[in-house]
Amino acid sequence: MKENYAGIEKRAHNRMVFEPDHRPTIRIGPQEFKVIDISERGLRFVNDKAVAQRGWVNGTLAIPGKPVMDVDGVIVRREDGDMGLHLVAPLDLEFDSSPMAQSF
Helix, strand or coil: CCCCCCCCCCCCCCEEEECHHHCCEEEECCEEEEEEEEECCEEEEECCCCCCCCCEEEEEEECCCCCCEEEEEEEEEEECCEEEEEECCCCCCCCCCCCCEEEC
8 A cells, every 4th residue: 555545444454554674574485575564364565575476375474572473365466566465364463552563
């Protein structure tokens, strides 16, 4: 999502947007990516390795201060150097107390 987007929010779940210096990581296969934002049912990550991922993926999500989590999902969007991943199972996270992120 563009930072200056002013349209109606269509997302069903609240999301957290992480500052560039404090981004969690997602590992898909041997590659690791920085997570831009995350919600209960999805996340957006930087595709700075020009990965040609499509369809179903599985990996691990590492958020500082929390246990590493296995994630499974499907790539639903690729644009402007980032990818959107819709998660099969919802994440059980409490974002409100995270000093690294801003809630939207």
